[in-house]
Amino acid sequence: RLYMLLRVVISLFIGASIFLGVLGQDWESAEIETKTAYKAFTKTEIHAKVGMKIGLGSVNVTLKGTPIYQTVGHSDSVNFTERIDYNERFHWAWRQGRIGFGPYAGRINQEFRQAQYRGVPLPIQWVAEYFTLDGELIRWGRSYRTAGWFANQVLWTAVPVWLIANILSCVVLFYAGCMFMVTSVFMFVSLIIWSTIKWGTQPLSIPFEDGVLYTHYGSSFWLVVSGGIVSFLYGAIIAMMDTFTPQ
Amino acid sequence: FNDILNRNRRMDGWYNNLDHPQWGSPGERMIRRSTNGYSNGINKPIEDGLPNPHTLSRLLMRGESGIPSVTGKSVFLAFFGQHVGDDMIDSRRNACPSEYINIEIEENKESNNHILPMYRSKFITGSGSSVNSPRMLVNEATSWLDGSVIYGNSHSWSEHLRSFERGRLKEEDGHPGYPSFNRNEIPLYNPTIDLKRPPKTRNPEELLSFGNPRGNENPFLMTIEIIWFRWHNHLAEKIAVQNPDWSDQQIFDKARKWTIATYQNIAFYEWLPEIIGTSPPPYREYNKFMLPSVSVEFSIAAMRLGHSLVPSGVVLRQPDCSPIDPLPEDYLASAGEPALRLCNTYWQLQDALLDLGIEGIVLGMTSQNAEEEDAVVVDDLAGFLYGPLKRTRMDLEAMTIQRGRDAGLQRYNEVRKTYDLPPITDFSQLNPSLPNEVIARLRNAYNNDTNKLELYVAGMMEDRSNASNVLFYKIILEQFQRTRDGDRLWFENAQNGLFNASELQEIRQTTMRDIIAATTTFNRSLFQPNVFNTAGSRCASITVRKDMFSKSCTPNTGIDFFYGYWGKYAGIVVLLLLFPFVSYFVMCMIAWKRQYDLAKAKKIATQKVTRRKSSSQNEAEIESEDGAVFSAFEVEGQDKSRRVVVMLEGTCIKLFSSAGRELRKICFSHFKKSFLFMSRNKRKDLIVIRVPKEYDVVLRFNDSLERVEAIKNVQEFMQHNGVNVDVFEMDESALKEEAVTKEARQALLETFLRQTFAEALNIDDAVEQNSKAKYRHKTMEVADCELTQMELAETMGMKPDSLFVTQMFQLADTDHSGYLSFREFADLIILLMNGSPEQKAKMLFDMYDVDHSGEINREEGRNMIKSFLEMAGANLGPDEVSAAVSTIFKEAGIGENKDSLTLEDFTYVLLKDHREAFESSELSMPGITKSLKKKMNHQAHHASPMIRRQDTYGTSSEEVNGTEIRQRVTSNSDTKEGKSNGKVFSDATVSHEEKTWFARTWKYLKRNVENYRRHIFCMVIFYGITIALLVERATLHAYGAQHIGIRRVTEWGIIISRASAAAISFHFRSILLTMSRNLIATCRETLLKNLIPFDSAVAFHKQIAYVALVETIFHVLGHASNFYHFCVHPLPVLACLFPKIFVDDGSDLPKSLTWWFFETITGLTGVLLLLTISIIYVFAMQYSRRFCFRAFWITHHLYTVLYILTILHGSLGIVQAPVFHFYLVVPVVIFLIDKMITISRSKVQITVIKAEALPSGVLNLVFKRPVAFDYQSGQWVRIASLSLGTNEYHPFTLTSAPHERYLSLHIRSVGPWTSNLRNLYQTAVEHQGKLPNLYLDGPFGEGHQDWYKYEVSVLVGAGIGVTPFASILKDIVNRTSTKKGSHIPCKKIYFIWVTRTQRHFEWLTDIIRELEETAGGDLVSTHIYITQFANKYDLRTTMLYICERYFQKVANKSMFTGLKAITHFGRPQFEAFLDSLQTKHKEVRTLGVFSCGPPGLTNGVEDACRNLNKLNKARFNHFYENF
Ligand SMILES: Cc1cc2nc3c(=O)[nH]c(=O)nc-3n(C[C@H](O)[C@H](O)[C@H](O)COP(=O)(O)OP(=O)(O)OC[C@H]3O[C@@H](n4cnc5c(N)ncnc54)[C@H](O)[C@@H]3O)c2cc1C
């Protein structure tokens, strides 16, 4: 019973790590606290946390005031206390599109243009704008789109493999073990893809007044890493056990 | 801090206007002051009736250069103008999809360098598509005068220019005061080729990073950019010093604010008046409703008047005004003394600037007069502008004119009207100072119609003496005013609070000279106060003319993108074509190797036996001291020979097989003459020993030495026997011709037999007639031909020493010559055929009266019975034989006491009940049946007794008796059937052909349509979907997706390749479903089977594969053509089509062919796919499956690779978002689940309980039945042997019945696997070892489970198709005999077994026998049809047939098969047969007919059923399965 439970838990963990990986928004992230301009037409700067969470298909940009409520100049004379807590998502899944912001442009370019019309806070625009540029080696949009696309493809492939592995573990243990290892291979491949497909030589860094947003691998990434390792070990152990002790 | 406000002048120009946040931002539409001038009013460039732009440029815009500006405009003004223009305008992006507006160079028409390539400009998406919204260009720059050329026009761009230290812009390391090289690789235009590595584009790192994407265009523009760059840093430094506690951001903001303000001031109040000759009106206030957008009149025409100011070169000066002469090394490459030549410095000299500084250039620019502001443009622009790789030298003026037409600029006069200027009515009004001939040219070009005059052409030629009448000035001023007044952040706008009054004053007083002084090392006093005019310059202006230069502009070097690729193209095609050939070659090698190994293995095995044999032979030799033994090869025919051991012993030459079996024996007791032939050339290793009546002994030896030895032996032997030998020597070829080999002999024998039969039966054999004519000379031989006993046995397919053969031979060989002559043989046959019953009986009696005592004693009787049984392959114990003999004796009325039968007794026994049978027994012969067939066809369905009488050639006695269909002597023969009065017509016939070709074809077609309606239904659906997909993709790319533009680039290629890709996707997905065996096995049990012919899955699989192959070929051809197009179209075109993989960097250079094929995922996987497919297909060929099945099976699993590659193949989504995986998902899931079921089942080891080697190489395996293994009779399984590789599965039909405890298979050895399996189990059995276990997968396939639902069922099996019935029959017996069977309706089953020769399925007879022996046996009535007989005279079959008829009663079963079943010869006549069933089973309304075998058979049954069903009598439901 305990053994069964353990198996179920391990397998569920692997599955969860795949799903959370595919759907997760935190493959890379960055956050800083900074003074920053906030909106056009005013003089006031705000203090806020600017954050960025990159998933396979989109980037989430957050702006959270510290404190959340701040007095922001509305015009020279009128001040308001505003709640500064924004979270905007920009998708690049999966079209690159033509250069520019028109109907044939990539999705993120169009969403960025929409955001400009909506007038989202400036820091959010600045961050998002980085993903709309596409020339020479400044191609973060392209990099993340491509990497995300392939990582996404590969990771989704891991899902059926994992399912098969589960079904097989009720049938032929040895094959189940192999399948778990294959699952992990897919997971690792997606990680490798994610971390290697980059145009340009420089990491994404977005300067703000008090600091620079440097991205680093986030929880989704590490979850997939751990899921992959667990899956590999689990598969190897099962396969080994099956070959050496047939019962 | 007010400075923060300045930050709100965003880099991208957004949020300047409060109500229209996007106003002035990049990507906004331009505006048009006048109406549009498109020739169709919407989007068509104006062309009709207008002169060629290049011609215009050549005729009107060239002329004497080096005329200095009369108003004293400086070169600095010209290049500053370029700077300002770049700040406000960027319309040089191309429209997507690319539209060409190439300019024809008329004078070059003959040469192939006659095109100036041009594309239409990017326009607002949606405009220009209908009448109310004419096409409008896009401006990619901010319309504001906001220094976006300094800082870039996006936030992130600007951040790449910053150093983030003390508010400065980033400087190149080691070169303070210069921007860094473009290491961040911001998206600068980079149109030039690398001179060092043509035609590669230049490394972007060689460019300097500016805010202006085109900042590197020429060194003079770069100089101005650098001045502004330094100015920012200068201010930043100042601010930083003043405010040590400020952050970088604050400093940057403030420095930028000041830079922009001074820039605005200088551009507007210093530069603008100089260029338009008048001062703009002073600033009043911010006008929020003023639209700043750039007008096309301004951007496409007026602002380009600066072209005329640009000189061919700039003289660089030292602080003392003297020209830098000679120019430093770094400049020399692109220069001529003493000036820096423009045409040779486009996009160059970055390094030189950094090393040599900009001061000399600045001083040169400020002190040199610009070109006169007229229509004349220097060659550097008009003829030697940089250009794309296709044409490296362009004509700026022609391009500008064309651009105006592209933008739909209104004509000059119209525009004048919109700007409140009077239109001109005559060309001479345009500019009085123009020479007459120029006016004449102009007049000529525009057909003397001033209303046709184009804006740019006329604008350039305008009379500029009165500034207020100059259209271009008006346009420019209007634009600048709007830009200023609409700018909320304009430095003078007091409301924005950017600057206070004193600061404003400071800004207003900052002149360009101040800035130059602050940013260069040259003394301020070197520069005149207004650097835009040379007036007051300390250095005298130097006029630069093109003849001054020591170097002329480098000429045009257009490259052909595809140049040098044809070889590669051919190479790639050859490579791709090589794939199938190489894999074919490899496949053949493997097949060949396997055949070779097999042969070797066989040889080794035989050698072992030979060795064993020969050692025993040696012992024999010692015993017969006069005998000699040697080994040789007996040549049996053209390329057939066998290894034999020749023994000369006594009077006989004996040939043994290497296994020690006696093959031939030739005894010389009867004759004293023979011939010996020897070959005398080639290897001299052949001898032929000719003896009368027999075929020659043709022996080949390993070498001539061995032969010498052998000949010696033979001659001695002959001498010894007193045989007279004639020895001949002849050439080997002649010898071969001469020798009568076994093959030749057999051909002869066949004729012999035919003729014998023909004579015996009075048949006029047409074939025989033919051959008679052909081989007339052979007939003689036939008459001479004599049969040995060995040959007789062989023709009968029996052992030569069997009693039957021996007795028969001796009986027939009346002259005891040891040979049967033609006559003797014919007599025998005639007797058997036509003799009276008594004669026949006597013959048999004589045969078995071995001692010629005239009586058959018990021993002889036993031998007789045994011999019959032996013939039938049946086995009875001695007791049973004795019992049978006793029965005979008893029947003869002879008691236990008497021991022998006389002839009378014997005849009595035989003829007592069966006289008629003996009389009527004849042979069914093709010749005879033909004449009767027509009648039969007419009357078949009411087969009258009369006809039947006539037809009963091979019918058994019951016809005559009118009782039973199968006669039995056994007590159970008088069952209920016996009482039924029906008769079954079970005759054999030979099918006939339709008369005409048409009728045949029609019948064939009709039959096929009827038989394959399910197939046709599925095909229609399947190919319907395929065609729908094809058409959908094709129309999409032909019509629907025009806006993507790929169609225009690739012509037909894209339609073909995409359409076929869709079909490929569909086919490759469907192919998986055809191999989901468990699914199919399950589905075929459901109602779906009426719609889908599941049994044809494999055939369908192959068909899909082949069609997919054709589609693949189309796909590849399509893309091969596409790739060609992709390689010859310039980059901008491709960048439009494939934004995912290309970016238009201005360089024009497309990717190479090899890049497409080998460096894109799509291309590379495509190539790999082709390789994979080649392997899969080649190894799936019939040949390969026949000879190297393993290799087929292994390579076939590359399908996984194929799928993975295909997914990767599309994953890049170059043309469209990948779709293949959508196609694939469902089938893959189904297939995987299916596979999993298989795996789960097949990983269980199955214990084999019994393995038995049956005759004819059949292995019977009996093994444990796994738990929960449910199957129906007739289904098949796949097995793998643990000892032969656990992955190699082979399909076999189960021959056990579902009720049985164990499963059994009958496996016939045909190839390596089955042979190995047989060996494996044989050795295991021999050594009493453990029987190796199996893996089992299944069951698959349809069970004929409905037979028991009918009262009467007919089962028809033919050829291999009979295997399922083995199981079914057992099942039947079980069900009917057990209690649970008592309530099933089935009352009678007819099993019809059609086989070429019964020998092939001997094991089935065992099963049938078993069946007959069980209680339920009565239920089944079996008819065996041996078809071979009808076309081949198999003596054995004939003999058996005769014996069968005679002796069935005696042994209580068929002598032939050992069965109670009746054997027929010929093909069954289903219609007559089924019809007679109707009569026999009158009370039965519906009969089931189940057939299984080749299509020919099932079709026949189907026809018969359909014909009978028309008669409205009983109904026949036919179910069939094709094997
Ligand atoms: C549905 C079905 C039922 C069958 N039932 C019987 C049966 O009851 N008794 C019987 O003796 N034979 C049966 N066969 C045929 C039997 O499967 C082949 O004779 C056997 O696989 C030959 O293998 P081999 O390696 O010895 O011969 P090879 O020399 O390798 O091949 C001989 C022939 O068999 C075919 N073959 C070889 N391997 C396979 C395989 N794995 N799957 C399919 N075809 C193969 C080859 O194409 C070739 O034409 C059946 C075949 C099918 C398709």
Ligand code: HEM
């Ligand atoms: C490239 C196209 C093809 C693909 C993707 C493909 C795929 C497959 C698959 C998935 C199987 C089942 C394998 C299994 O059960 O493990 C199979 C079996 C088979 N394929 Fe193909 N196949 C292709 C082409 C062909 C061709 C061209 C032929 C021959 C004409 C062929 C003949 C067969 C046969 C005979 C089997 C069945 C073998 C058996 O039942 O034992 N296939 N194929």
Ligand code: HEM
């Ligand atoms: C050298 C040979 C080949 C070349 C150059 C080639 C090229 C291409 C190209 C350019 C595309 C469009 C891809 C995209 O839109 O991103 C494509 C799609 C496709 N090709 Fe090929 N191909 C080749 C061989 C093959 C082969 C052998 C197959 C057969 C399996 C194949 C099957 C497909 C399929 C199914 C698609 C559609 C993929 C999808 O939409 O997901 N191709 N091919």
